[in-house]
Amino acid sequence: MGDQIARYLDLAASEAKLTAANMANVDTPGYRAVGMDFDAEMRGALSDLDRGTSPSRVRVGLVDGLIARPDGNDVSMDRESLNLAEAQLRFKTGVALMRQEDQRVMDAIHADNK
Amino acid sequence: MNLFGMMETSGSAMQAERMRAEVVAANMANAETTRTETGGPYRRQMVVFAANQGDPAFADSLVNVSGALGSGSFSRLDLAPGVHIAQVVEDTAPPLKRYDPSHPDAGPDGYVAYPDISPLTEMVDLMGATRAYGLNGSAVQAEKTMITSALDIAKA
Numbered sequence: 001m002g003d004q005i006a007r008y009l010d011l012a013a014s015e016a017k018l019t020a021a022n023m024a025n026v027d028t029p030g031y032r033a034v035g036m037d038f039d040a041e042m043r044g045a046l047s048d049l050d051r052g053t054s055p056s057r058v059r060v061g062l063v064d065g066l067i068a069r070p071d072g073n074d075v076s077m078d079r080e081s082l083n084l085a086e087a088q089l090r091f092k093t094g095v096a097l098m099r100q101e102d103q104r105v106m107d108a109i110h111a112d113n114k
Numbered sequence: 115m116n117l118f119g120m121m122e123t124s125g126s127a128m129q130a131e132r133m134r135a136e137v138v139a140a141n142m143a144n145a146e147t148t149r150t151e152t153g154g155p156y157r158r159q160m161v162v163f164a165a166n167q168g169d170p171a172f173a174d175s176l177v178n179v180s181g182a183l184g185s186g187s188f189s190r191l192d193l194a195p196g197v198h199i200a201q202v203v204e205d206t207a208p209p210l211k212r213y214d215p216s217h218p219d220a221g222p223d224g225y226v227a228y229p230d231i232s233p234l235t236e237m238v239d240l241m242g243a244t245r246a247y248g249l250n251g252s253a254v255q256a257e258k259t260m261i262t263s264a265l266d267i268a269k270a
Binding site for chain 1: 197
């Protein structure tokens, strides 16, 4: 379980990092927004863990379907804000799960003290 | 995964946007300047933003991209974590001429060359810079929250 959560945290951090990169370039002419498919990456990570293979790299691509401004930049402020909020919540969820997992182990260790 | 790299990204953007606001302020301050070191009236300055080349290690770990989300070619440049000001350019538009023969900088024909600066354009640019600064500021806030919650894992 811990490995899965660790991978989840990694992916959430990757997502936040990409969003931060997009936000930083909100006024750079010609910049195209980058993104990743979180669900597909997570599925891939889970099957990697099942098969025991080393985790594959995160696939990042240009985001489709955004409206580019006349200067060629297609970063949308509200999309990025939403993405960042989502990544943040995912990260928090991961941390909460991780703590729960740790707590279970600690409870097992101290079971005879109770 | 380095969470602090994100702060650098947002930080570079805040720095660039602040520089942009400074240039706007300089333009507005010099809207009526007829004398400069290089001679002639002040010329409007503009910043040019360029995406950072970025940390090669991070780019390498992500440049496995063909056929991922979007289509088309995809280079390291597109994965730029951050932004920098490539250059500050001068407006090449001709100066505005105003008839004022008593002005010390008036030409022989009695016209004075003033910088072609419109307060409206400058204010819009300033607003854009402020908004982008705020956006990246809230990104830093979010990143701080994430780092703090990651520290919570270790707490009992």
